Amino acid sequence: MDLLLLEKVLIGLFSAIVVAAVVSKLRGKKFKLPPGPIPIPIFGNWLQVGDDLNHRNLTEYAKRFGDIFLLRMGQRNLAVVSSPDLAKEVLHTQGVEFGSRTRNVVFDIFTGKGQDMVFTVYGEHWRKMRRIMTVPFFTNKVVQQYHQGWEAEAAAVVDDVKKMPESATTGIVLRRRLQLMMYNNMYRIMFDRRFESEEDPLFVKLKALNGERSRLAQSFEYNYGDFIPILRPFLRGYLKLCQQVKERRLQLFKDYFVDERKKLVSTKQGDNGLKCAIDHMLEAQQKGEINEDNVLYIVENINVAAIETTLWSIEWGIAELVNHPEIQSKLRHELDTVLGPGVQITEPDTTKLPYLQAVIKETLRLRMAIPLLVPHMNLHDAKLGGFDIPAESKILVNAWWLANNPEHWKKPEEFRPERFLEEEAKVEANGNDFRYLPFGVGRRSCPGIILALPILGITIGRLVQNFELLPPPGQSKIDTSEKGGQFSLHILKHSTIVLKPRSF
Numbered sequence: 001m002d003l004l005l006l007e008k009v010l011i012g013l014f015s016a017i018v019v020a021a022v023v024s025k026l027r028g029k030k031f032k033l034p035p036g037p038i039p040i041p042i043f044g045n046w047l048q049v050g051d052d053l054n055h056r057n058l059t060e061y062a063k064r065f066g067d068i069f070l071l072r073m074g075q076r077n078l079a080v081v082s083s084p085d086l087a088k089e090v091l092h093t094q095g096v097e098f099g100s101r102t103r104n105v106v107f108d109i110f111t112g113k114g115q116d117m118v119f120t121v122y123g124e125h126w127r128k129m130r131r132i133m134t135v136p137f138f139t140n141k142v143v144q145q146y147h148q149g150w151e152a153e154a155a156a157v158v159d160d161v162k163k164m165p166e167s168a169t170t171g172i173v174l175r176r177r178l179q180l181m182m183y184n185n186m187y188r189i190m191f192d193r194r195f196e197s198e199e200d201p202l203f204v205k206l207k208a209l210n211g212e213r214s215r216l217a218q219s220f221e222y223n224y225g226d227f228i229p230i231l232r233p234f235l236r237g238y239l240k241l242c243q244q245v246k247e248r249r250l251q252l253f254k255d256y257f258v259d260e261r262k263k264l265v266s267t268k269q270g271d272n273g274l275k276c277a278i279d280h281m282l283e284a285q286q287k288g289e290i291n292e293d294n295v296l297y298i299v300e301n302i303n304v305a306a307i308e309t310t311l312w313s314i315e316w317g318i319a320e321l322v323n324h325p326e327i328q329s330k331l332r333h334e335l336d337t338v339l340g341p342g343v344q345i346t347e348p349d350t351t352k353l354p355y356l357q358a359v360i361k362e363t364l365r366l367r368m369a370i371p372l373l374v375p376h377m378n379l380h381d382a383k384l385g386g387f388d389i390p391a392e393s394k395i396l397v398n399a400w401w402l403a404n405n406p407e408h409w410k411k412p413e414e415f416r417p418e419r420f421l422e423e424e425a426k427v428e429a430n431g432n433d434f435r436y437l438p439f440g441v442g443r444r445s446c447p448g449i450i451l452a453l454p455i456l457g458i459t460i461g462r463l464v465q466n467f468e469l470l471p472p473p474g475q476s477k478i479d480t481s482e483k484g485g486q487f488s489l490h491i492l493k494h495s496t497i498v499l500k501p502r503s504f
């Protein structure tokens with residue numbers, strides 16, 4: 001007990017010295033820092049601002065302090081950018097300077113201090129990882145190779161829903177089945193594998209561990225220990241749990257997927273001429289470009305970056321269509337007239353369906369899955385908007401506010417896909433307009449956009465073609481309350497939805 005107290009006192013003293021040193025360094029350098037609430041020693045702005053740094057709260061601060069403001073969260077600097085011009089500066093003009101990532105005590109555990117791709121600093125390792133991942137994941141060839149698989153997965157969802165009698169009456173939690181579909185879409189690419197049903201024990205285990213990883217990483221509850229080192233001993237239990245989840249997860253990826261694939265390939269059963277992503281990564285490992293841990297961290301990244309984000313976006317899209325029956329009918333009409341009633345949408349069709357594209361864009365605008373992008377960071381002291389940004393600051397681009405600010409958009413609070421066919425017809429999801437960055441733009445932008453957009457089109461298209469999507473009996477709308485995390489945004493409640501099959 002005494003030892004623990006002594007440790008806390010020592011850590012406290014050490015932190016106070018570090019903070020004093022940092023403050024004097026900042027003062028010594030005569031930094032012109034961006035505006036923001038006045039910080040107090042040790043805690044900075046944490047006591048005023050609290051833990052919940054979600055996109056809406058940060059928008060309120062932007063209204064008070066301007067398009068760039070600085071929060072001092074304990075020992076960490078957090079600069080928040082809220083205008084298209086400054087977003088351009090961070091992501092494009094000074095893309096190298098701001099192209100690194102911050103991590104925190106929890107992400108350090110889940111990424112092995114940046115041995116992955118998503119959370120590594122901008123440099124050699126990131127370039128190598130991005131190059132190795134490009135061929136197996138991020139080219140048009142991958143779309144050509146896998147789109148029939150995604151269509152088969154969406155068809156299986158339609159079949160399974162039709163087999164559930166309650167889906168047409170009291171309704172089902174559609175998300176559960178869509179989650180299986182998204183795992184299958186990505187596990188086909190990664191390992192040439194799929195899971196038969198939601199009850200598959202391996203799927204259940206995987207889903208639980210990934211869910212726990214996301215909950216632990218996205219939660220705000222560990223902020224205090226990250227911001228204020230003096231408090232870190234209180235986080236010991238939390239960090240231990242993170243470590244356990246991380247180890248169990250990587251072991252699961254290794255034992256059940258990576259090693260299984262190696263066995264299959266060595267017995268030549270897997271040699272059907274088509275390489276899956278893991279084969280490319282193991283080849284890179286054999287060449288000595290990356291190590292076994294890097295391979296597992298790539299699998300880790302895809303499990304989170306690809307599956308959850310796309311699933312959340314599908315879920316948001318369905319929720320908006322249920323709550324806007326007139327938009328749903330208009331979309332169904334487009335599918336029926338362009339493709340013919342009952343002719344099932346495939347990937348090449350998605351380009352012929354402008355209203356479907358507009359529905360997807362509008363979903364990604366209003367319900368941005370990563371509303372603050374993945375945090376960026378400057379390795380060295382930098383300048384932004386006429387202010388100094390101290391080295392290693394966390395830079396958040398409030399992409400949600402850029403796409404929902406009434407100064408830039410007509411009635412942004414309305415779910416109105418027509419805007420992307422009318423006044424915003426030139427705006428694409430690939431970042432051709434700095435007001436609309438659902439996938440970011442520039443060096444650290446989302447390479448998965450090439451897969452995400454067709455998967456969204458196929459899935460939403462097939463559901464609307466085959467069913468009338470309605471709220472459960474007795475409800476006129478489904479609840480679209482949001483749940484924000486460190487940088488994520490998903491629907492709070494996985495709603496029950498009624499799916500009435502259409503007859504053709």
Ligand code: HEM
Pocket residue numbers: 117118119130137301302305306307309310313369370373374375376437438439440441443444445446447448449451452
């Ligand atoms: C609707 C679905 C998706 C959305 C909304 C989304 C959004 C994003 C955003 C906002 C970023 C950060 C950009 C930045 O920090 O500037 C990102 C990064 C990333 N995404 Fe996605 N993403 C989606 C799907 C996918 C998919 C399907 C994959 C993989 C197959 C993927 C892989 C990645 C990777 C690897 C990064 C990190 C890039 C880097 O740090 O260099 N994402 N994504």
